[in-house]
């Protein structure tokens with residue numbers, strides 16, 4: 001008996017997805033320790049286009065999970081370009097990441113300059129109705145999501161209070177606009193840097209992830225803090241990294257996402273292109289709060 005056309009289409013789609021996934025998984029080489037007791041997560045930035053490139057990165061993200069069981073995905077903002085009606089959520093988030101969402105994957109979003117602040121009320125972004133929020137995914141690690149569009153006094157006060165109370169060894173911040181980058185937006189970062197960097201140093205922030213620039217850049221450690229720019233999960237500004245002495249490594253010829261693994265004393269990272277190629281990877285030791293305080297102004 002022949003299956004009905006609708007069922008046949010569903011079967012063919014499932015087969016195509018499985019074949020694509022196998023190919024994508026085969027193309028990827030995992031460059032992380034993948035220890036059973038570590039914290040594992042992924043990073044996407046500037047992802048909300050609904051374009052083929054978003055789907056390609058989504059497929060690589062899904063394939064990576066077969067080898068590296070990350071627990072959640074951080075979104076660096078510009079989660080929905082050009083509109084935020086229910087169709088936009090479907091087209092630019094729910095459909096591209098459907099297999100991950102179906103598997104129970106959690107996404108945590110920050111707001112970008114193209115985002116409607118109402119996205120904070122969209123349940124799958126896990127923002128609990130807030131423009132900025134914090135969560136502790138594992139003992140010894142705390143993550144802070146900020147709204148870099150409006151770094152108003154209440155947010156700065158909130159951040160200072162939460163950082164003071166944290167007590168976690170690892171303090172990880174993420175938000176849309178990078179404090180350091182070598183792209184077209186590099187010079188715009190100075191006011192935000194002047195606002196946030198002293199707080200980060202005073203309270204021992206270890207690593208900062210941002211998007212907005214449509215490429216990948218790992219910044220050389222700045223005053224003991226690690227900075228990554230990851231804004232190429234669906235948008236690309238080819239050739240836009242104007243390498244400065246900030247740049248440790250960059251990739252601006254393709255789309256990408258990141259995998260992160262946190263152990264007690266080190267952060268392991270891997271950036272993977274939409275073709276499954278590793279474009280950067282490595283291990284960074286945790287810098288003690290004492291060490292970072294040396295850079296802080298009293």
Ligand SMILES: [Fe+2]
Nearest residue numbers: 078112113212
């Ligand atoms: Fe942006």
